[in-house]
Amino acid sequence: MEAGKVLDVLYTFPVEGILNKLASLAAQEISLFRGFKKELTKLRQSLLEIQDFLGDVAHQPQERGKALKDWVRKLKDIADDADNVLDEVNYEDLRRQAELSNQKRKKVRNFLSSSNPHLFRQKMAHKIKSINASLLDLKYEASFIGLVSKKIDTTPPEIGGARETDSIFEEDEIVVGRNEDLSKIITILTNSNLDQENLSVMPIVGMAGLGKTTVARSLFNKDSICGHFEKKIWVCVSNTLEVNSILSWILEYLNPTKAGIQRLDALLKNLVQELEKKRYFLVLDDVWNEDPQKWSNLMTCLSKLHSAQGSVVIVTTRSASVASITKKVLPMYVLRSLSVDDCWDILKKRAFPDGNAPIAKDLETIGREIARKCAGIPLTAKCFAYCSNFKKDFEMERADLIQLWMAQGFLCSSHNKDMEDIGDEYFTILLQNSLFQDVIRDDFGTIIYCKMHDLVHDLAELVSRSEMEDKLENQHVTWDPSKCSKRNVEKRQSLFVNGDQAISNNTLLISFKALRVLNLYRADIEELPSSIGVLIHLRYLNVSRTKIKELPKSIGKLYNLQTLRMEDTWNLKTVPKEMENLINLRHVYFNYDMPVPFGMGRFEHLQTISPSFTLDKESNRGIDELGGLNQLKGALIIRVSEKRKTLMY
Structure with a gap:
């Protein structure tokens, strides 16, 4: 594994992760895209071209200077802008669903509103054209600062947990802890018996x-592999295991001039021309699909290519079932975790980039312990680092932390797991490996609260800060008015108002238009501004333990909202009916003595109603309202207000 890989996720997520997401979303068939599809096609192509430069940026030495850093910063800004535009399209789609259900808005009003379809498409087209122009300028600028475009597989990543991978691996990169694995695999692959x-x-x-x-990338670039095989091919499969698509990607990799061929017969004939009597090395990376028939069909097609004996396919997968289905002749290779020293070396190089600077003994001790406890799993780093947003000694709730990770886009659902399930796996890894302490369990023995040791918190903070050198540009930091530069305000995605901090100007909140997370837990506020409705990207809102007396009607415009927490808000007695429009809501929490605050029959994604659902004849809250909520999980308490009885399911 490359040095710094454990925490490279923190660096690449704002850029490469966003670009992959954009490429996926831009390729989707959404009715609102009609009218600016051409611009979206250009956007996708521009992003993929820039992504080729990104592969070079990630491996440039820091001494390349200010120009490189400025280029990366510009790219992050443009990527965020593009992400926000596509989020606006998603928001508009949700808004239309909500309003169609309400059947309240008249056609005349719709025509005159800023959400009129024609006006909306014009607005989006203008924004996307501007982004495309900025990406073009950035592409030209790249050549002036010495960046090289390195062609990679440009197949768009699948939405829902998939990611685009590539074969690029710099020769001067340091590989930590994998030499023994590589040596064993190469010996097997180059054995004359094959x-x-x-x-x-x-x-x-x-x-x-x-x-x-x-x-797999290391193998792909090893001289011994290059010398043994005449052709090398890299394909990122992810959730897709469609034979024609994979064959098309293989052909495109071998001969880009033949891209776009879809018919099976034509694909096979062209692949025979490329691979006949040649020994090839094919990597099928990130395979998820467990359908043995699809794999059998693919192998049947590959057997028709008349390639030389000794050709090899490498399949990388998380699934033991996939490994069992795909293995042929060779056994599966189970990848081990890294050693403590390897993990610490990786962690240290990112948290303490100046290798010559002395490291405090206590931080080195706790750092080595974290390296041991992380068990060689680098993707836990971004979730671990995010915990530094909480104050030291703060009691973190398990569900709350997972919902925050989800709102930031750290978690992507897979074909058989929700985002919450994946987040729970990361939480369990951190918890079981003692990165959390002082746990509290519920009546069933499940850990629901925990804390982070002060020294662990210090290291999490260092890791988080290493994501960007300019701390004022950090998009995920706590509230500090003295550090709110214009760029910071416009780009920040996560805002925590810790403890009893007061916000002197509530209306300032609406300036943070890119916010995904707004955590006002225990903030010294009595109201939210009515203009909070402009925070169209907001996924998480927490107003628990505040003095808020009422919520503005505009909160019903937060169509992207996934989590709403308003526990221990004793001054809050009622909420606006408009909150029934929050059709993307997955988790809602409110006071125990508060009736169900709004109708929930339309919340098809809802998983949590806490603390209870109260049957109330006067408010038309009947048991039938729960009929369509087939995603509910955990305990559900149903209270009958008139008879003062409680039922638990």
Whole structure:
């Protein structure tokens, strides 16, 4: 694994992660895209071209100077702008769903509103054209600062947990802790006995973030592999296991001039021309699909290419089932975790970039312990670092932390797991490895609260700050008015108002238009501004333990909201009916003595109603309202207000 890989996720997420997300969303068929589809196509292509430069940026030495840093910063800004534009399209789609259900708005009013379809499409087209122009300028600027475009597989990543991977691996990169694995695999792959086999398959299996792609990339670029195989091909598969698509990607990799061929017969004929009597090395990275018939169909097609004996397919996967289905001739290779020393070396190089600077003994001790406890799983780093947003000695709630990770986009659902399930796995890893302490359990023995040791918090803070050198530009920091530069305000995605801090100007909140998280827990506020409705990207809102007396009607415009927390808000007695428009809501928390604050029958994604659902004849809150909520999880308390009885399910 490359040095710094444990925390490289923190660096690449604002750029590469956003670009991948944009490429996926831009390729989706959404009715609102009609009218600016051409601009979206250009946007996707521009992003993929810039992504080629990003592969070079990630491996440039820091001494390259200010120009490189400025280029990266510009790219982050443009990527954020593009992310926000596509989020606006998603928001508008949700708004239309809500209003269609309400059937309240008249056609005349709709025509005159800023959300008129024609006006909206014009607005989005203008924004996307501006972003495309900025990306074009950035592309030209890249050549002046010495960046090189390195062509990678440009197949758009699948939405819902997939990611785009590539074969690029710099020769001067340091590989930590994988030399023994690489040596063993290369020995197997280059064994002369394989020359008697037409095609062999070796699955490399291991849990998320362990470094399977890194091992495959290292193999792909090893001189011994390059010398043994005449052709090398890299394909990122992810959730897609459609035979024609994979064959098309293989052909495009071998001969870009033949991109776009879709018919199976034509694909096979062209692949025979490329691979006949040649020994090839094919990497199928990040395979999820467990359908044995699809894999059998793919292998049947590959067997028709008349390639030389000794050809090999490497399959990387998290699934033991996939590994079992795909292995042929060769056994599966189970990737082990890194050693404590390897993990500490990786962690230290990012948290303490100046290798010559002395490291405090207590931080080194706790850092080595974290390295041991992380068990060689680098993707836990971004979730771990995010915990530094809480004050020291803060009692963190398990569900709350997962919901925050989800709102920031750290968690992506897979084909069989919700975002919350994936977040729970990360929480469990950190918890079981003693990065959290002072746990509190519920009546069923489940850990629901925990704290972070002060020294662990210090290191999490260092890791988080290493994401960007300019701390004022950090998008995920606590409230500090003295550090609110214009750029900071416009780009910040997560805002915490810790403890009893007061916000002198509530209306200032609406200036943070890119916010995904607004945590006002225990903030010294009595109201939210009515203009909070402009925070269209908001996924998480927490007003618990505040003095808020009422919520503005405009809160019903937060169509992207996933989590709403308003516990211990004793001054808050009622909420606006408009909150029934929050159709993307997944978790809602309110006071125990408060009736169900709004109708929930339309919340098809809702998983949590806490603390209870109260049947109330006067408010038309009947049991039938729960009929469509098939995503509810955990305990559900149903209270009957008239008879003062409580039922639990």
